[in-house]
Amino acid sequence: MELWYTENQTPNVKFSMKVKSHLYAEKSPFQEIEVIDTYEFGRVLVIDGWTMVTEKDEFIYHEMITHVALSTNPDIKKVLVIGAGDGGTVRELTRYETIEKIDMVEIDEVVVKASKEFLPFTAGKLDDPRVNLYFEDGIKFVEGKVNQYDLIIVDSTDPIGPGEGLFTVEFYNNCFKALTEKGILVNQGESPYYPNNSREMKRAYSKLKKIFPICEAYQYHMPTYASGHWLFGFASKTLHPIKDFNAANFEKRGLKTKYYNTNIHVGAFALPNYVLEQLNSEE
Amino acid sequence: MELWYTENQTPNVKFSMKVKSHLYAEKSPFQEIEVIDTYEFGRVLVIDGWTMVTEKDEFIYHEMITHVALSTNPDIKKVLVIGAGDGGTVRELTRYETIEKIDMVEIDEVVVKASKEFLPFTAGKLDDPRVNLYFEDGIKFVEGKVNQYDLIIVDSTDPIGPGEGLFTVEFYNNCFKALTEKGILVNQGESPYYPNNSREMKRAYSKLKKIFPICEAYQYHMPTYASGHWLFGFASKTLHPIKDFNAANFEKRGLKTKYYNTNIHVGAFALPNYVLEQLNSEE
Numbered sequence: 001m002e003l004w005y006t007e008n009q010t011p012n013v014k015f016s017m018k019v020k021s022h023l024y025a026e027k028s029p030f031q032e033i034e035v036i037d038t039y040e041f042g043r044v045l046v047i048d049g050w051t052m053v054t055e056k057d058e059f060i061y062h063e064m065i066t067h068v069a070l071s072t073n074p075d076i077k078k079v080l081v082i083g084a085g086d087g088g089t090v091r092e093l094t095r096y097e098t099i100e101k102i103d104m105v106e107i108d109e110v111v112v113k114a115s116k117e118f119l120p121f122t123a124g125k126l127d128d129p130r131v132n133l134y135f136e137d138g139i140k141f142v143e144g145k146v147n148q149y150d151l152i153i154v155d156s157t158d159p160i161g162p163g164e165g166l167f168t169v170e171f172y173n174n175c176f177k178a179l180t181e182k183g184i185l186v187n188q189g190e191s192p193y194y195p196n197n198s199r200e201m202k203r204a205y206s207k208l209k210k211i212f213p214i215c216e217a218y219q220y221h222m223p224t225y226a227s228g229h230w231l232f233g234f235a236s237k238t239l240h241p242i243k244d245f246n247a248a249n250f251e252k253r254g255l256k257t258k259y260y261n262t263n264i265h266v267g268a269f270a271l272p273n274y275v276l277e278q279l280n281s282e283e
Numbered sequence: 284m285e286l287w288y289t290e291n292q293t294p295n296v297k298f299s300m301k302v303k304s305h306l307y308a309e310k311s312p313f314q315e316i317e318v319i320d321t322y323e324f325g326r327v328l329v330i331d332g333w334t335m336v337t338e339k340d341e342f343i344y345h346e347m348i349t350h351v352a353l354s355t356n357p358d359i360k361k362v363l364v365i366g367a368g369d370g371g372t373v374r375e376l377t378r379y380e381t382i383e384k385i386d387m388v389e390i391d392e393v394v395v396k397a398s399k400e401f402l403p404f405t406a407g408k409l410d411d412p413r414v415n416l417y418f419e420d421g422i423k424f425v426e427g428k429v430n431q432y433d434l435i436i437v438d439s440t441d442p443i444g445p446g447e448g449l450f451t452v453e454f455y456n457n458c459f460k461a462l463t464e465k466g467i468l469v470n471q472g473e474s475p476y477y478p479n480n481s482r483e484m485k486r487a488y489s490k491l492k493k494i495f496p497i498c499e500a501y502q503y504h505m506p507t508y509a510s511g512h513w514l515f516g517f518a519s520k521t522l523h524p525i526k527d528f529n530a531a532n533f534e535k536r537g538l539k540t541k542y543y544n545t546n547i548h549v550g551a552f553a554l555p556n557y558v559l560e561q562l563n564s565e566e
Contacts, residue, residue, distance in 0.1 A: 004297070012301035012322035013298075014297075014299040015296075015297070016298075017295065017296060018294070038295065039294075040296050057476075060555070193506050221476075221504065221510075221512035223510035223511055223512060228506055228510060229504035257556055258555070258557045259555040260556070261556050263553035264553045264554070267550035267551070270550025270551070271546075272542040272547055273543070
């Protein structure tokens with residue numbers, strides 16, 4: 001028997017992976033979490049029917065959500081990560097010796113448990129002594145925090161289910177306050193191609209733009225996410241991701257990366273016209 | 284009944300589009316040509332089971348295969364297009380008043396016939412008086428031509444079936460000779476992600492590198508091609524796509540584009556490390 005996992009990327013588009021074995025399924029209070037092993041993508045974490053992480057291309061997502069901010073401000077010491085239960089974002093952050101503290105707030109402990117067991121390639125650094133794991137609502141966690149983080153990474157699912165509150169003005173306002181003077185916020189910025197994604201992309205970006213003096217978006221090629229064309233938002237109080245970027249910030253560290261490099265850093269901010277038009281349209 | 288068209292992107296990956304209607308199917312001496320109408324992508328040209336053109340995102344492919352070369356050398360007057368039976372590449376070229384002659388060589392007349400009937404959005408400019416249509420083998424067509432074209436665009440299918448000879452050293456050598464002193468060759472450069480594509484990407488690139496003094500690759504986001512991450516090759520006798528590029532070359536023309544812009548021009552040449560490693564590995 002052939003097993004296939006199919007993601008309904010839109011009501012009219014399906015993406016299917018041939019499955020070696022179905023390794024894990026559990027219903028948490030928040031969502032349904034599954035892990036499969038596939039022929040093309042290795043192990044895959046699926047939440048509520050959506051592909052979250054694949055062994056084959058998670059490096060793209062996790063390198064791009066971290067190294068752009070760290071190369072813009074090499075003095076980042078205190079980081080808050082919201083979501084990111086698979087651990088991949090934390091893995092990349094722990095490669096920076098200069099980072100002193102990583103608070104990771106994941107609402108769903110079951111995601112972390114499953115990732116530790118089945119996705120060691122992403123979850124392997126969650127035990128780093130600098131990492132503090134909080135199984136709480138990230139929205140509540142940032143409330144009232146002032147001047148505490150140099151970087152906040154919102155590594156969330158799409159704005160449906162538990163991720164929804166992470167796409168609100170109130171939440172972004174609280175992040176702004178929680179950030180230090182040179183603070184940067186990077187968020188999962190959705191995708192410009194299919195209407196269900198691009199609507200959320202525009203909503204999130206237009207809200208960030210009202211709050212942060214500097215607000216940009218950068219793109220990356222993520223083959224296992226719908227359309228393969230995805231963005232991160234870069235919102236900042238003072239630092240600009242291009243003007244304040246110095247390639248030496250990254251080069252001097254000697255980190256080996258598979259996707260990110262200092263040319264990509266700059267090139268990723270060059271967006272197609274049809275994306276710019278959406279981002280600059282009024283909501 | 285629900286109709287779905289499924290592309291087998293690899294033996295382990297399927298991509299499916301919901302179909303409104305099956306408009307056309309014909310077997311030419313070279314290949315099987317079909318046109319469907321879909322809910323998400325509008326009309327779609329499928330050849331031998333592979334998606335060639337969709338109404339929704341053909342602009343990305345056709346803008347990127349043309350404007351990069353034309354903005355590097357604004358004096359391009361004589362162009363040879365090989366393949367490109369849907370007409371989209373010619374449509375973009377005809378927007379340049381400074382182009383005097385476009386020879387288009389498509390081996391399969393049936394593709395052009397089908398495109399004229401069902402894909403007027405790409406094929407609508409094939410009647411431009413500067414366009415000379417040849418239904419011949421492009422490989423033979425370039426043989427013996429010397430110093431005749433400022434730009435050759437190899438807008439081919441994957442190197443299986445009739446497109447295969449367009450990925451050989453002999454063919455690229457003939458193109459080199461057919462080009463003028465400032466000549467540029469742009470070719471469909473395949474994709475770095477799935478092994479069936481990346482093998483061809485490396486093969487084509489390593490051959491071009493041996494023949495052309497300047498050989499680069501640039502990427503674009505093409506959601507309806509496998510992985511969404513695709514490249515064009517840029518091979519040239521003297522002009523470099525970044526060093527010799529001047530944004531004014533494009534800006535002064537006042538062309539409206541949906542994907543290409545002068546930032547993308549530069550940004551597209553910034554390739555991820557895992558792509559660079561493949562392109563720089565010896566074949």
